Amino acid sequence: MGERSLPRLTAVGDRHDERGRRGAADAVRPDLERTFRAEYRRVVGIARRVLGSGREAEDVAQDVFIAYGRASVPAEQAPAWLAVATAHTALNVRRSDARRSRRESATATADWAPDVAEEVLSAARRERVREALARLPRTQALVVLLRHSGLSYQEIGAVVGISPTSVGTTLRRGEQAVRRELDSDDTPG
Amino acid sequence: MTHLAEGMRRRRVDEPAAVTDTDRRHAQICARCQSAVEAARADRDAVAELLAQAAGTEPLPDVETAWGRLTEPTRRAADPVRGVAVSLPRRRLSLRRPMVAVSAAAVLALGGTAAAAAASWLPIFHPRAVTPVTFQVTDLAGQLPDLSAYGTLSVPGHWQPRPAASASAATAAAGIPAPTVAALPAGVTGTPTYAVLPRRTVTFTFSADKAATAAARHGRSLPAMPAGLDGSRLRLDVGPGVVATWDQGGRLPTLAVVRMKAPTAASEGVSLQTLEDFLVAQPGFPAGLANQIRALPTNGSVLPVPVPTEVATSEATQVHGHPATLLRLRDQSAAALVWISDGRLEAAVGLLSPDNLRAVARGLG
Numbered sequence: 177m178g179e180r181s182l183p184r185l186t187a188v189g190d191r192h193d194e195r196g197r198r199g200a201a202d203a204v205r206p207d208l209e210r211t212f213r214a215e216y217r218r219v220v221g222i223a224r225r226v227l228g229s230g231r232e233a234e235d236v237a238q239d240v241f242i243a244y245g246r247a248s249v250p251a252e253q254a255p256a257w258l259a260v261a262t263a264h265t266a267l268n269v270r271r272s273d274a275r276r277s278r279r280e281s282a283t284a285t286a287d288w289a290p291d292v293a294e295e296v297l298s299a300a301r302r303e304r305v306r307e308a309l310a311r312l313p314r315t316q317a318l319v320v321l322l323r324h325s326g327l328s329y330q331e332i333g334a335v336v337g338i339s340p341t342s343v344g345t346t347l348r349r350g351e352q353a354v355r356r357e358l359d360s361d362d363t364p365g
Numbered sequence: 366m367t368h369l370a371e372g373m374r375r376r377r378v379d380e381p382a383a384v385t386d387t388d389r390r391h392a393q394i395c396a397r398c399q400s401a402v403e404a405a406r407a408d409r410d411a412v413a414e415l416l417a418q419a420a421g422t423e424p425l426p427d428v429e430t431a432w433g434r435l436t437e438p439t440r441r442a443a444d445p446v447r448g449v450a451v452s453l454p455r456r457r458l459s460l461r462r463p464m465v466a467v468s469a470a471a472v473l474a475l476g477g478t479a480a481a482a483a484a485s486w487l488p489i490f491h492p493r494a495v496t497p498v499t500f501q502v503t504d505l506a507g508q509l510p511d512l513s514a515y516g517t518l519s520v521p522g523h524w525q526p527r528p529a530a531s532a533s534a535a536t537a538a539a540g541i542p543a544p545t546v547a548a549l550p551a552g553v554t555g556t557p558t559y560a561v562l563p564r565r566t567v568t569f570t571f572s573a574d575k576a577a578t579a580a581a582r583h584g585r586s587l588p589a590m591p592a593g594l595d596g597s598r599l600r601l602d603v604g605p606g607v608v609a610t611w612d613q614g615g616r617l618p619t620l621a622v623v624r625m626k627a628p629t630a631a632s633e634g635v636s637l638q639t640l641e642d643f644l645v646a647q648p649g650f651p652a653g654l655a656n657q658i659r660a661l662p663t664n665g666s667v668l669p670v671p672v673p674t675e676v677a678t679s680e681a682t683q684v685h686g687h688p689a690t691l692l693r694l695r696d697q698s699a700a701a702l703v704w705i706s707d708g709r710l711e712a713a714v715g716l717l718s719p720d721n722l723r724a725v726a727r728g729l730g
Contacts, residue, residue, distance in 0.1 A: 224421055229423040238431070248635050334488045340376065344370075354412050
């Protein structure tokens with residue numbers, strides 16, 4: 177993964193220096209702003225379901241749009257592309273540093289709570305939901321996130337690479353697993 | 366009475382129109398399925414609520430502010446179209462959020478693990494039907510540069526059938542029901558042998574430099590690669606599948622029936638239309654073949670079956686209502702029937718007449 181990702185990473189960061197050499201292939205797509213304005217909030221919403229409402233979700237959204245600006249994915253497929261890219265990226269970030277995510281989400285919401293004690297409990301429960309989601313097998317987590325972000329079974333099947341019927345099965349099992357985990361957390365003792 | 370599958374019960378909650386009439390009628394009278402659908406609905410509602418909670422209670426960020434953040438470092442540089450900068454900030458990926466950057470790069474540009482790959486690949490080819498595409502070998506031979514002139518092909522391991530002891534063993538290994546033939550045509554006897562075609566992924570990485578080098582070596586010019594193609598990858602997924610073979614001791618099997626997951630292709634963002642345009646723009650590409658390729662749907666729903674006209678003829682036909690292609694060797698010694706049904710590519714090939722092959726196809730279980 178890293179071997180090929182780094183050159184592209186550099187290319188994004190250094191695009192101004194390399195503009196002359198890379199030419200039109202590196203141009204930012206003309207629909208970026210329109211797509212950004214139409215999809216940004218939805219993208220942040222998807223990232224927040226994995227990472228909470230801290231700045232991290234917005235960072236993921238920004239980076240996903242940077243990548244979209246360089247991609248040649250057809251504009252009509254942008255919503256599905258952005259959704260699956262956001263879900264994957266957010267899950268990767270989440271798994272890369274679960275402790276940081278837990279800490280940030282617990283503190284990020286505290287400023288908004290009139291009742292600190294109640295908010296701490298609420299924040300802890302939100303964190304448990306995100307933990308349960310992140311513990312799912314990757315395909316289940318993706319399907320749950322994408323379906324609850326409004327993608328159709330057909331769209332999910334296309335981007336994840338499974339049949340629409342398998343989407344239903346995967347979704348069902350993912351939802352059951354999340355509920356089970358949360359229910360077990362709520363069970364005394 | 367066949368109950369609704371688990372996935373279909375769940376889909377009925379979200380997309381009831383997608384459920385077949387048969388399943389819908391069954392669900393209306395089956396208490397067990399109704400109960401399962403309601404349980405799925407309850408879980409759906411509960412998880413929707415939980416995910417909404419997980420997203421937190423903060424207001425969503427202001428879009429204008431976020432757009433400004435995306436473009437601010439380069440706002441001074443005017444975009445030629447809109448007069449506003451849209452160049453991407455150099456600090457974003459490489460410095461400030463290294464983990465986010467690595468994840469985004471891995472997911473959006475490259476893949477690397479199976480899971481990451483799923484996000485970076487844009488499905489461009491999911492055939493649901495077949496159609497013949499004819500060409501003359503002599504028109505192609507020597508006209509087009511070798512594939513290696515355009516990039517690097519990566520084929521992991523050897524792709525060869527694995528023998529299976531029985532139909533059930535083949536089914537279990539492939540995850541696809543082994544084909545069974547209701548009535549063997551005259552001249553085909555005995556029990557079949559089975560083999561599993563494992564799933565394989567072939568990846569091709571385009572390289573403008575390689576194309577330019579190869580063109581210079583051959584003293585010819587090639588059209589410029591479309592934007593975004595250089596360095597991007599094309600992935601072809603083939604299999605899994607099962608082959609049933611009836612062999613009467615001759616040099617070739619008398620009959621072989623193949624059932625496999627229809628091949629699919631995905632790209633790192635380049636559309637099928639772009640790839641087709643690039644392909645047919647190559648110097649020496651036969652005009653007749655180009656016209657046939659241009660006539661294919663650009664949504665990747667049709668698999669072209671190549672037919673070299675020097676040795677074979679083709680005919681569009683149907684198998685159980687699915688478009689099929691019948692190929693016949695010009696010496697009438699063998700024929701093949703190919704079609705796609707329910708996402709599976711099926712083929713019956715043999716030293717048989719077209720009518721016998723049609724009968725085999727119609728009786729496949």
